[in-house]
Amino acid sequence: MGTALIQGASRGIGLQFCSTLAARGATVIACCRNPSSAHQLKNLQSQHPGLIDIVQLDVTKEADIIDASQYVQKNHKKLDLLFNASGILSPTGKGETSLRDLSFQGLQETFAVNAFGPVMMAKHFSQTLMAGGGVIGGKVADPKQQHTAVFANMSARVGSISDNRLGGWYSYRMSKAALNMATKNLSLELGRGGKKVICIALHPGTVDTDLSRPYHKNVPEGKLFSRQQSVDYLMAIIDRVTFVDTGKYFAWDGSEIPF
Numbered sequence: 001m002g003t004a005l006i007q008g009a010s011r012g013i014g015l016q017f018c019s020t021l022a023a024r025g026a027t028v029i030a031c032c033r034n035p036s037s038a039h040q041l042k043n044l045q046s047q048h049p050g051l052i053d054i055v056q057l058d059v060t061k062e063a064d065i066i067d068a069s070q071y072v073q074k075n076h077k078k079l080d081l082l083f084n085a086s087g088i089l090s091p092t093g094k095g096e097t098s099l100r101d102l103s104f105q106g107l108q109e110t111f112a113v114n115a116f117g118p119v120m121m122a123k124h125f126s127q128t129l130m131a132g133g134g135v136i137g138g139k140v141a142d143p144k145q146q147h148t149a150v151f152a153n154m155s156a157r158v159g160s161i162s163d164n165r166l167g168g169w170y171s172y173r174m175s176k177a178a179l180n181m182a183t184k185n186l187s188l189e190l191g192r193g194g195k196k197v198i199c200i201a202l203h204p205g206t207v208d209t210d211l212s213r214p215y216h217k218n219v220p221e222g223k224l225f226s227r228q229q230s231v232d233y234l235m236a237i238i239d240r241v242t243f244v245d246t247g248k249y250f251a252w253d254g255s256e257i258p259f
């Protein structure tokens, strides 16, 4: 039923992806930086015996990414989907409201988790993705696409430069814009040659997680998605993308967001 790697699987949207994919019967490699404290993920693993393989990976550490890629290559051989879900608003958990809140350390840490880590995942997992493709936990493969795996980066609408009308959240906005550029670059490099990989950036909506919690009171009634709702929307996009979609930036409803 396919093999998916979820990076940033301990909580929030990444954890929900693991749950949704395991329920479909996919094998899930669930990467998180502290497996010993990932209690919700371990509970989920016990509900799906043999389907969820928990692998330690701090996305800001290349040595962890290399170890994980070697483990996956040896034990799983191929990947049909890699989803980079990890993300932070900033190290304080809040977006900067003005220049006075900026620090080199905050910018660097946010970029490391949101942009540098995901593209380093591509560096070390692209070969395993090229070996995969097709069916992801029940997805009926388009025969034209059956050897094309998907590399998905969790972006955010606030990473769109053309959509920015409010300002603020420097680290988060800038790091997601950089992630979008990485996604576009990857779509070009991994779109050449015989073995291709579809690369996309996704916006999940405003979702009820720890990351968005400080801002829930500002979300209009009915606009805060549950994790399951958001992941159902995003899986529908992943299920239907074909190679013509590579390099695109999609919102939860399937509409394209301008960069």
Ligand SMILES: NC(=O)c1ccc[n+]([C@@H]2O[C@H](COP(=O)([O-])OP(=O)(O)OC[C@H]3O[C@@H](n4cnc5c(N)ncnc54)[C@H](OP(=O)(O)O)[C@@H]3O)[C@@H](O)[C@H]2O)c1
Residues within 6 Å of the ligand: 007, 008, 009, 010, 011, 012, 013, 014, 032, 033, 034, 057, 058, 059, 060, 084, 085, 086, 087, 088, 113, 154, 155, 156, 157, 203, 204, 205, 206, 207, 208, 209, 210, 211, 212
């Ligand atoms: N929630 C929203 O409304 C919303 C909207 C737009 C975009 N997004 C994006 O969606 C993604 C998931 O966010 P979420 O809402 O699910 O947030 P969340 O509940 O706060 O989860 C964030 C995840 O990122 C992981 N993480 C943080 N630093 C990491 C590192 N160095 N290495 C590996 N994993 C790390 C966390 O692991 P630990 O448990 O180890 O901390 C956790 O699993 C993010 O990229 C976010 O930017 C969310």
